[in-house]
Amino acid sequence: MTSLSLAVIGALPASSSDEAIDTPIGSAAISTGNTVVISGTQTQTSSDGPGDSAPRPGSPPSPASPVHEFDFDTCLDDWNSSRGCFRAVVDEEPSSPGADSPAAPVITIDDLAQFAPDPVASEGEPDNVGVAGMPTNFIAAASVHTRSGTLFGAPLSVRFTPVGYEFVHGDGTSATSSTGGQTWSALGQSPFTPTSTSHVYSERGTYQAHVTVRYAAEVDLGGGWFPVAGDLTVPGPAREIRIFEAHTALVAFTCAQRPSAPGC
The missing domain is CATH 3.30.70 (Alpha-Beta Plaits)
Structure with missing residues (x-):
């Protein structure tokens, strides 16, 4: 003015x-x-000064200045119109530690198969021998198992806990249990009495029995244990079970007293 x-x-x-x-x-x-x-x-009102920012009445609006990369020489030559030389700075949120590092791979139950516990062999009581028509008591001595190693280039520990058992009897039947069973003595029971893991063979013969143990898994990468989805099944080796027929006879003496008596 x-x-x-x-x-x-x-x-x-x-x-x-x-x-x-x-x-x-x-x-x-x-x-x-x-x-x-x-x-x-x-x-x-002067229209020639650099401070004139208001357009004249009736004059067409000025086109918006394009936003381009900063170039100092260009800005000097076109100082009044190159508003794009001055870009707004947007504050970025601070990145969390490790944000730029690659995401850790997801660990699956199949990845842990290399750390699997050793197979467990079942035992048929008494001494892998039974009597047709009478219970044979099966036992599987599986327990919590921990191993350490390396997975995807990183050290870790794996802990397996047995959560289920499948007893395969070898005669076409099988049974599942949440425990590995106990001996008659530990249960306080007499021999040839039923238990939660016993099986009755109907005929004499030799059978190949085994147990498959199902494990839940946890891993520790250095920050504590966390579970892995799914279960790992580990089949055990076959165990030969011999089943005999029992015949009763009325005798006057025991086998200790007369070893040649019938049935001795």
Whole structure:
């Protein structure tokens, strides 16, 4: 904005001393005898200065300045219009530790097969021998098992806990249990009495029995144990079970007293 001041000082003819003087708006006329002083101020808006940011009425809007990569020389040559030289800075949230590192692979139950516990052999009581028509008691001595090693290039520990057993009897039948069973003595029972893991063979013969143990798994990568989905099954080796027929006979003496007695 520019202000202009105008002052005109002149002498009036003597005959005009009583005439009215017309002055423009914004000016003042002062008469002192034969001299008139006219002063005024005019305000106008400049459109040439660098500070002119408002468009003139009726003028078309200026196109938006393109955003481009900062180039110092270009900005100097086109200082007034290259607003794209000054880019807004967006504050980024601080990255969490390890955010740029690759994600750890997901560990599956199949990945842990290399750490599997050794197979467990079942035992048929008594001494892997039974009597047809009478219970044979099966036992599997599986327990919690921990191993350490390396997986995907990182050290870890694996802990297996038995959670289920499948006893395969070798005669076409099988039975599942949540425990590996106990001996008759540990249960406080007499031989050839039923247990939760016993089986009755209907015929004499030799059978190949085995047990498959099902394990739940946990891993520790250095920050504590966490479970892995699924179960790992480990089949045990076959165990030969011999089943005999029992015949009763009325005898007068025991086998200790007469070893040659029937049935001795």
